[in-house]
Amino acid sequence: xxxxxxxxxxxxxxxxxxxxxxxxxxxxxxxxxxxxxxxxxxxxxxxxxxxxxxxxxxxxxxxxxxxxxxxxxxxxxxxxxxxxxxxxxxxxxxxxxxxxxxxxxxxxxxxxxxxxxxxxxxxxxxxxxxxxxxxxxxxxxxxxxxxxxxxxxxxxxxxxxxxxxxxxxxxxxxxxxxxxxxxxxxxxxxxxxxxxxxxxxxxxxxxxxxxxxxxxxxxxxxxxxxxxxxxxxxxxxxxxxxxxxxxxxxxxxxxxxxxxxxxx
Amino acid sequence: xxxxxxxxxxxxxxxxxxxxxxxxxxxxxxxxxxxxxxxxxxxxxxxxxxxxxxxxxxxxxxxxxxxxxxxxxxxxxxxxxxxxxxxxxxxxxxxxxxxxxxxxxxxxxxxxxxxxxxxxxxxxxxxxxxxxxxxxxxxxxxxxxxxxxxxxxxxxxxxxxxxxxxxxxxxxxxxxxxxxxxxxxxxxxxxxxxxxxxxxxxxxxxxxxxxxxxxxxxxxxxxxxxxxxxxxxxxxxxxxxxxxxxxxxxxxxxxxxxxxxxxxxxxxxxxxxxxxxxxxxxxxxxxxxxxxxxxxxxxxxxxxxxxxx
Ligand SMILES: Nc1ncnc2c1ncn2[C@@H]1O[C@H](COP(=O)(O)OP(=O)(O)O)[C@@H](O)[C@H]1O
Ligand SMILES: [Mg+2]
Numbered sequence: 001x002x003x004x005x006x007x008x009x010x011x012x013x014x015x016x017x018x019x020x021x022x023x024x025x026x027x028x029x030x031x032x033x034x035x036x037x038x039x040x041x042x043x044x045x046x047x048x049x050x051x052x053x054x055x056x057x058x059x060x061x062x063x064x065x066x067x068x069x070x071x072x073x074x075x076x077x078x079x080x081x082x083x084x085x086x087x088x089x090x091x092x093x094x095x096x097x098x099x100x101x102x103x104x105x106x107x108x109x110x111x112x113x114x115x116x117x118x119x120x121x122x123x124x125x126x127x128x129x130x131x132x133x134x135x136x137x138x139x140x141x142x143x144x145x146x147x148x149x150x151x152x153x154x155x156x157x158x159x160x161x162x163x164x165x166x167x168x169x170x171x172x173x174x175x176x177x178x179x180x181x182x183x184x185x186x187x188x189x190x191x192x193x194x195x196x197x198x199x200x201x202x203x204x205x206x207x208x209x210x211x212x213x214x215x216x217x218x219x220x221x222x223x224x225x226x227x228x229x230x231x232x233x234x235x236x237x238x239x240x241x242x243x244x245x246x247x248x249x250x251x252x253x254x255x256x257x258x259x260x261x262x263x264x
Numbered sequence: 265x266x267x268x269x270x271x272x273x274x275x276x277x278x279x280x281x282x283x284x285x286x287x288x289x290x291x292x293x294x295x296x297x298x299x300x301x302x303x304x305x306x307x308x309x310x311x312x313x314x315x316x317x318x319x320x321x322x323x324x325x326x327x328x329x330x331x332x333x334x335x336x337x338x339x340x341x342x343x344x345x346x347x348x349x350x351x352x353x354x355x356x357x358x359x360x361x362x363x364x365x366x367x368x369x370x371x372x373x374x375x376x377x378x379x380x381x382x383x384x385x386x387x388x389x390x391x392x393x394x395x396x397x398x399x400x401x402x403x404x405x406x407x408x409x410x411x412x413x414x415x416x417x418x419x420x421x422x423x424x425x426x427x428x429x430x431x432x433x434x435x436x437x438x439x440x441x442x443x444x445x446x447x448x449x450x451x452x453x454x455x456x457x458x459x460x461x462x463x464x465x466x467x468x469x470x471x472x473x474x475x476x477x478x479x480x481x482x483x484x485x486x487x488x489x490x491x492x493x494x495x496x497x498x499x500x501x502x503x504x505x506x507x508x509x510x511x512x513x514x515x516x517x518x519x520x521x522x523x524x525x526x527x528x529x530x531x532x533x534x535x536x537x538x539x540x541x542x543x544x545x546x547x548x549x550x551x552x553x554x555x556x557x558x559x560x561x562x563x564x565x566x567x568x569x570x571x572x573x
Contacts, residue, residue, distance in 0.1 A: 053444070079446035092444070094437035097430075105434050108427055109446040118430035161445070 001201040002029040002052065002169055007061030009047055009225075021047040023225040024061070029169075029203070034195050036212040037205040038244075039222035045205045046087075048222070049171045052203070054078040066168050080110030083162030083200075085155065085175040092158030095147030099138065099157060102146050103127045106161030130160055134190060152183035156190055163194045170195065170202040177207055188215065213239045223252045274531055280402040282523045284395065287409040288470045289489055290519025291416055293497070295463035296490030297515050301498075302424075303436040303456040305353075308364035308487055312371030313345035313461040315483035317468025319379035322478045326383070331394055335469045342465020343458045345371060350454030360453075375480055384477035393473040409470070416463060417512045423459075424508060432456050464490075485540055492543045493518030495550035 009022040022044045029035060037045050051058055052065075054075040062071045065081045086092050093102050104119035104127075124142065131139040134156050138149075146154060155175055162170060172191065176184035192215055195202050206212050212219055219236050221229035221244070228251040231239060275282075292314060299307040317338040324334035345367055352363035390396055395405045423429045434442045435452035442449050464486075472478050497518025501510050522543070529539055 074448075075443045076446050076448045079444055082444075084444045086440075091438070091440050094434045094441055096437050097433060101430065105430060105442075105447075106445050111446075113427035113431045113447070115426045115428060118425055118427050 001031045001033070001066055002027075002203075003062075003064040004028070004048070004052065005062040005064070007048070007051055007063065008059050009044075009051055009056065010059050013059070020225050022051065025225070025227055026061075027220070027227055027230075029201055032199050032201055033218055034200070034202045034216035035204065035218045035220060036216040037203060037220050037222060038207070038209060038212045043222040044225040045222055046173055047225075049084075049173050049203060049205065052078075052169070053082055053084055053171060081168040082171060083109075083165075083167035083169070084171045085158045085162050085173070087174040087177050089151035089154040089158070089178055092161065093146045093154055096145055098143045099131075099146055099149070100124055100127050100142040102157065103130075103161060103164065106164045109165045109167075130164070131157075134160065136186075150183075152179050152187060155179065155187050159187070159190055159194060163198055163200065166198050166200070168201065170200045170204075172202065172204040174205050174207055176211075191215075209241045209244055213241070213244070219244075221248060221251070223248070228252055271531065275527065278527050280406055281397055282527055283520060284397070284402065284405050284409055284474060285526075286520025286523040287406075287413055287516060288395070288467055288474055288519075289522065290493055290516035291413060291470065292464050292467035292486060293490040293493035293515045293519050294416060294420070294512055295460040295467070296487065297494050297512070298420075298456055298460040298463070300491065300494060301436075302433055303453060303460075305360045305436075305453065305457070306364075306487075307346075307349060307457060307460060308361060309345055309349045309367045309371075309457070309461055310364075310464045310490060311483045311486045312368035312375070313342045313464045313483075314468035314471070314486045315375045315478075315480065316345055316371055316378070317342050317465025318472035318478045318482060319375045319383075319468075320465070321469035322383050322385065322472050323379050325385075325389070325392075331392055331473075335394075335466065338469035339462045339466045342468070343462035345465070346457035346459070346461030347454065349461070350457040353457075354450035354454055372480070379478050379480075381480045382478060385473070390476065395470050395473045397474055397476070405474070412466075412470070413516055416466075417509060420512065421509055428455075485543075488540065488543045488547065489519075489522060491547045493522055495547055496521055499550060 004025060004027040007022055007025045008020070011017070011019045011021055025044075025048060027048075037048075039045050050056055052063055054070065054073060054077075058071060062069055064070065065078070068081075070078050070081070084092070094105070097105075100119060100123070104123055107123060128139045128142060131142070136153055136156055138153060138157065141149070146157070149157070159175070175191070176187050179187060188211060191204070194200070202216070204216065213236075217236060218230070218232040219239065220227050220231075229247055292310065296307070296310060299305045320341040321334045321338040324337045325331055329337070348370075349360075349363045349367040352358045352366060353360045358366070385393065390398070394408050396402075397405070424433060431442065431447045432452045432455060434445070435447060435449045436456070439449045442452070468483070471482065475482065494515055495518070497514035497516070498511065500517060501514030504510065525542075526539060529536060
């Protein structure tokens with residue numbers, strides 16, 4: 001479903017601030033893979049998602065989604081294939097527009113936007129039903145401005161927006177990191193349900209090792225712009241945090257850098 | 265007492281022309297509203313595109329065209345101005361304020377080449393114009409303007425209710441989210457600038473008729489008048505409604521209030537040049553106060569949290 005082929009990304013190339021964020025990374029996701037991504041701060045997790053989404057151009061390599069080489073496609077054209085949820089709850093929705101308007105915008109992802117009404121009665125009924133399934137009482141807030149909702153509510157709706165038009169690929173970048181633990185658990189549960197119901201292919205970055213082990217069928221670990229660990233199948237199911245830390249030390253020759261990950 | 269009766273008869277006598285000028289500049293302010301409030305861009309093209317609208321209108325009319333055709337051409341010319349600013353910004357990566365200034369500067373030359381430094385309608389031509397300040401026709405002028413305002417608001421209401429219109433609103437609100445949802449934000453910005461400057465030039469085409477002629481300087485400070493109308497109008501309407509149509513009507517009201525103040529300034533024999541600074545001050549206050557309130561409010565909220573803990 002997704003092929004990342006020898007992708008390299010260098011920020012501020014040729015200056016003293018040169019930073020190799022990704023170094024010759026290759027990764028292939030099968031149809032239906034739900035991959036969790038862990039790694040210390042600055043390991044390149046966000047960058048790899050941004051490369052796939054087309055936020056910045058790659059310096060080398062290719063990105064192929066479902067057989068289509070999208071390496072040269074601009075971000076808004078790749079959006080046809082990709083649903084995204086960001087770490088910052090403010091980033092995924094338009095704060096001054098209503099909940100239902102946000103959903104309607106997402107419902108037309110990958111479609112030419114013309115002179116039909118931005119939202120129809122039929123749309124509203126559909127969104128109400130979907131919001132009900134989130135079980136957060138949001139079905140009564142369809143005409144609230146998005147900016148009035150809490151971070152958790154916004155992330156839940158962003159998830160809905162990312163999956164409303166079934167994407168070939170779902171990209172989640174620490175989308176629960178800004179939430180309190182209870183809300184984070186709820187949003188993760190919604191994520192898992194949406195991925196399973198729609199049998200989506202997904203890449204989920206998380207700073208929480210427990211979550212990385214509990215969710216998905218495959219786990220990769222990144223360090224210094226490289227994928228240093230790739231665990232799937234039975235091995236993934238039987239992972240423990242201790243084993244993971246040990247693997248990290250062995251693969252990278254250093255202690256795992258993020259205290260955050262250990263604590264949570 | 266005598267003063268008041270004189271004052272009110274003065275205001276009463278000038279009411280139709282205050283309304284007319286207010287609506288003409290109010291239409292321009294709606295153009296400014298589209299860029300400033302919907303797209304979140306401060307577009308300085310307008311000081312030039314309003315004059316281009318005026319120049320194209322008078323030149324087309326004096327070459328023998330029907331006044332409606334002349335107005336239409338003026339609007340199209342304004343759209344072209346917006347296109348230039350939009351492409352300077354999106355295709356060449358020039359910051360939007362600078363892109364607007366560059367277009368505005370070039371339009372000075374364009375306008376000079378089009379219509380020279382000034383042009384007037386002849387007495388006979390006035391008969392065929394739509395909006396004229398003459399006492400016997402001012403009532404009619406006001407009616408025509410109300411009609412045009414209604415059409416502009418109706419068309420914009422329709423447009424921003426469509427999928428395409430919604431993509432413009434989303435772009436101004438959150439460009440990251442918009443791109444993630446497949447919206448071409450560059451295209452949306454260009455389209456918004458095109459529509460905005462088309463409306464601004466339309467108001468220029470009305471203004472040139474109302475002023476009975478064109479002058480190369482007639483657009484100087486237009487952006488300030490437009491912004492003043494937008495912020496004043498919003499301050500009035502936001503208490504009552506947050507709907508799109510009320511907001512646009514508020515902008516028109518803002519334009520009318522601007523000219524009401526202008527007449528007062530004239531009545532009290534205050535130096536008319538003071539008005540520019542006054543407008544600038546009004547904008548600064550109306551944009552600054554909500555910001556300070558927000559900051560102050562936040563601090564207060566934080567303090568409360570602390571005392572609770
Ligand atoms: N836009 C950018 N400009 C410059 N450097 C960047 C940019 N984005 C990321 N980087 C750098 O690239 C490296 C990888 O960053 P990132 O992918 O965000 O890490 P993380 O794994 O924490 O998500 C970091 O060193 C970061 O500072
Ligand atoms: Mg990151």
